[in-house]
Amino acid sequence: MTMLQTLYTFLFYIIQPLIWLRLWLRGRKIPAYRKRWGERYGFxxxxxxxxxxxxxxxxxxxxxxxxxxxxxxxxxxxxxxxxxxxxxxxxxxxxxxxxxxxxxxxxxxxxxxxxxxxxxxxxxxxxxxxxxxxxxxxxxxxxxxxxxxxxxxxxxxxxxxxxxxxxxxxxxxxxxxxxxxxxxxxxxxxxxxxxxxxxxxxxxxxxxxxxxISVTPELAARAVTLRRQWASQRPVWIAASTHEGEESIIVQAHAELLKTFPNLLLILVPRHPDRFDDAKAIVRKAGLTYTLRSTGAIPPATTHVVIGDTMGELMLLYGIADLAFVGGSLIDRGGHNPLEPAAHAIPVLMGPHTFNFKDICARLQAADGLITVSDSASLIKQVMTLLSDDDYRRYHGHHAVDVLHKNQxxxxxxxxxxxxxxxxxxx
Missing domain, CATH: 3.40.50.11720 (3-Deoxy-D-manno-octulosonic-acid transferase, N-terminal domain)
Structure with a gap:
């Protein structure tokens, strides 16, 4: 073991109490952080x-x-x-x-x-x-x-x-x-x-x-069924893997879009479970109504937002939407995976911060498979254009999935x- 590795190990031992405290504090919102501590030490x-x-x-x-x-x-x-x-x-x-x-x-x-x-x-x-x-x-x-x-x-x-x-x-x-x-x-x-x-x-x-990645026939069939149940006569957009600072922008944009598209449904999927409660509060503060995906309830026609508070369903939820915004990109988090919505052949929107997927985003953007937005105003403008023009929406969705297929x-x-x-x- 080198001197630097010895120092690294020593410091790692020293900070263990801080790690325990962090796990305990995170456990207030996500109880799973207070479980299985033995595994974190090899037991x-x-x-x-x-x-x-x-x-x-x-x-x-x-x-x-x-x-x-x-x-x-x-x-x-x-x-x-x-x-x-x-x-x-x-x-x-x-x-x-x-x-x-x-x-x-x-x-x-x-x-x-x-x-x-x-x-x-x-x-x-x-x-x-x-x-x-x-x-x-x-x-x-x-x-x-x-x-x-x-x-x-x-x-x-x-x-x-x-x-x-x-x-x-x-x-x-x-x-x-x-x-x-x-x-x-x-x-x-x-x-x-x-x-x-x-x-x-x-x-x-x-x-x-x-x-x-690919959309299996089973997943596609489930998405079709949910779309029929949730919004057979409604346009739908999804904002997924969002972080603190993004949900408020998304919800404000949705409130503005409702003035033009009164029956528009937003599926809001925070990146981390500890954001679920905050997302609910943001929707309520905007004067909008929501349904929680975890309840399994079919959203009534009066629902403005479905909050995706479940795990492992993101690909399914993308399949319900007409277009997708991928989070972590309006703030300096580097963005999340744009290929998941692209696999469903729907238009993909992201903010300017995409360094986590720099190469992938460059390929998508060069092929008109990715639309970049910088703030709430540009997000509203692009979503409005995509919802108003079926050919424009299909064009961007087709080019997004084409990039996916060509690079497999x-x-x-x-x-x-x-x-x-x-x-x-x-x-």
Missing amino acids: YKSQVKPDGILLHSVSVGETLAAVPLVRALRHRYPSLPITVTTMTPTGSERALSAFGKDVYHVYLPYDLPGAMTRFLDHVQPRLVIIMETELWPNLISALHQRQTPLIIANARLSERSSRGYRKLGRFMSALLRRITLIAVQNAEDGERFIELGLKRSQLNVTGSLKFD GALQSLLTLLEPYLPPRSQ
Whole structure:
């Protein structure tokens, strides 16, 4: 262990009381944060089958990107156990919703040597896949010592993150070289890893797994049924993965749009469950009525807003809408995945802050598959135009899904890269 890693570990131990306090405080709104603390330190009540694949996706976005990968691995290696780890209750709920009993699920512990040792002794993976860019030094070191292959899949590295990592110098270079392979979303991200010290032999550009999503016939049928029940004669728009500071803009815009489209329905889906109560308060303050999706009730014609307060239903809710705004983009959060609504062939709107999906948004925008709005006024203008012009709306929806289809293939590339580390495929 290097001096810098020793210091990192020491500081991680020191801040544990602050982490406990944060979990306890977050538990006031989301009780799940006060549960399963033992798992966060490598103590598990449930058993998992060893000698399988361990896949880590820190939270909701990464878990969604992992869905096609896990399904493909289950199909190719049906006898190989898969354990999915997350670090948040929302990620945990999404994993359970997406995979059910097809996989094992536990929390990844905090990056402390003892916790990681207990965790790896419990799971005993033959291959570890980490989604996107979760670089935990003690986990990486423990896997290297055990000679367990580690692959970072769907990796991305922003310029801002790269600048921060460069300050770590040789420590970062040594850490990266303990990773078996990094499969990046694009060449630009790959070059940033090379600049940090990764060898080119460890790098492969596969593209983004986020393009490899699809709307299953079952999901499409459910969406058609819900649309018929909720709004057979009403236009519908959705604002999804919204954050604090965005819900008020969205609701104010909706109130203004109702003056032109009196029967317009908004589906509002906050990114995190602790925003559900705030979303309700914002809708009430605007003098609008709402129905909670969690009640299962069919919204009456007098409902202005459906609040999506359930987990694992976002793709379904996108399928109900005529157009979508994707949140985290009107504020400086970097935006969330625009390909999920694009898969439904509906127009996609986002704010100017899209650095989390820089490459994807650039491709969508170049093909007229993404409309950028900067504030409430421009959002109102674009939604009004899209709702008023069916051809314009279909044009943008068609180009959005076309970008999705033209950029698929990362899943197959990644599966090919994984083959040397897995047993022969079942025929």
